[in-house]
Amino acid sequence: MKVGILAGGLGSRLSEETVSKPKPMVEVGSKPIIWHIMMHYAHYGHKDFVIALGYKGEYIKKYMTDYCSLSSDLTVDLRSNTVERHAxxxxxxxxxxxxxxxxxxxxxRIKRLAPYLGKDGTxxxxxxxxxxxxxxxDLVRFHKRHGKLATVSAVRPPARFGKLDIQGDQVVAFEEKPQLGEGWINGAFFVLEPGIFDYIDNDMTHFEREPLERLAADGQLxxxxxxxxxxxxxxxxxxxxxxxxxxxxxxPWKIWD
Incomplete structure (x- = not known):
């Protein structure tokens, strides 16, 4: 099953980092966040990726094309102009x-990926x-069971600040940035059928607006x-x-070996 990843946005709310690179290339633990996402999918056997590029897409292209060299020991022979990888x-x-x-x-962006994602089904x-x-x-099994066009992951948003449990004037418990216990938001891990492309009009369509709203109204989400x-x-x-x-x-998300 193919995996589409949207990696073309401006990342304006992370402008301190994204002025020189696209958001998916911002590093966590010396690895771009997109690498962490791909490792998650690969852990479940999904290793065929289609990445939608846009803002500073050349950085992602360079990282992917240079990955073997960046993750291997090398011998560079300037006399013969050769590079030998040791692993x-x-x-x-x-x-x-x-x-x-x-x-x-x-x-x-999703519609532009249709020739790469939609021809093989889910x-x-x-x-x-x-x-x-x-x-x-489990997400894929859930999707297959209901037979609709689209499944969206619903998640509890993390609190932006620590949670205080106060009795009187005394703090009896403190939890740093807990997941909120009420409300659900779009977690952006989807399972989709090719029929969803019919809900997307053009380049200016926000997937989170008209397409998801129409899918919900049609009982397909x-x-x-x-x-x-x-x-x-x-x-x-x-x-x-x-x-x-x-x-x-x-x-918590590092579930791979």
């Missing part, structure tokens, strides 16, 4: 890197800026509830939190 990449991924335009919106889709502990096998860890990387604060979790050695 090949252990990753058996296939990656299509598709330029979907600088100003194209999310729906438009496909997976996510944004290039969020990590989670979603069980992708189902929610997979995920109670576990989920975190997008919208701001520098988000990136710092992910970095701290990674450095602690207990990053």
């Amino acid at each position: 090949e990449s252990s990753l058996d991924w296939r990656i299509d890197l598709i330029d979907t335009g600088l100003n194209t919106q999310t729906g438009g 496909f997976l889709l996510t944004w290039g800026d969020g990590v989670s502990t979603i069980d992708l096998d 189902m929610a997979y509830r995920h109670e576990g860890f989920w975190q997008c990387m919208d701001t520098v604060r988000d990136r710092v939190r992910l970095e701290e979790l990674w450095d602690s050695g207990n990053a």
Whole structure:
């Protein structure tokens, strides 16, 4: 099953990092966030990726084409102008890197990927800026059972600040940035059928607006509830939190060996 990743947005709320690189290339633990996302999918056997490029897409192209060299020991012989790799990449991924335009919106980017994603039936889709502990096998089973066109992961948003449990004037418990216990939001881990392309009009279509609204109105959108860890990387604060979790050695989303 193919995996589409939207990696073309401007990332304006993370402008301190994205002035020189696209958001999916912002690093957590010395690896771009898009690498963490792809490792999650690959852990469940989904290794055929289609990445929608836009803003500074050349950075992602260069990273993917240079990956073997960047992750291997090398001997560079300047006399013979040769490079010898001492270990090949252990990753058996296939990656299509598709330029979907600088100003194209999310729906438009998805539609431009239709020739790569839709011809083989059911496909997976996510944004290039969020990590989670979603069980992708269970997500796909849920989608197959209901038989609708689209499944969206529903997640509990993390609180932006620590939660205080106060009795009187005394703090009796403190939880740093917990997942909120009420409300659900779009976690952006989708399972989709090719029929969803008919709900996208053009490059200026926001997938989160008209297409999802129409799918819901037509009874074709189902929610997979995920109670576990989920975190997008919208701001520098988000990136710092992910970095701290990674450095602690207990990053919840690192489920691969």
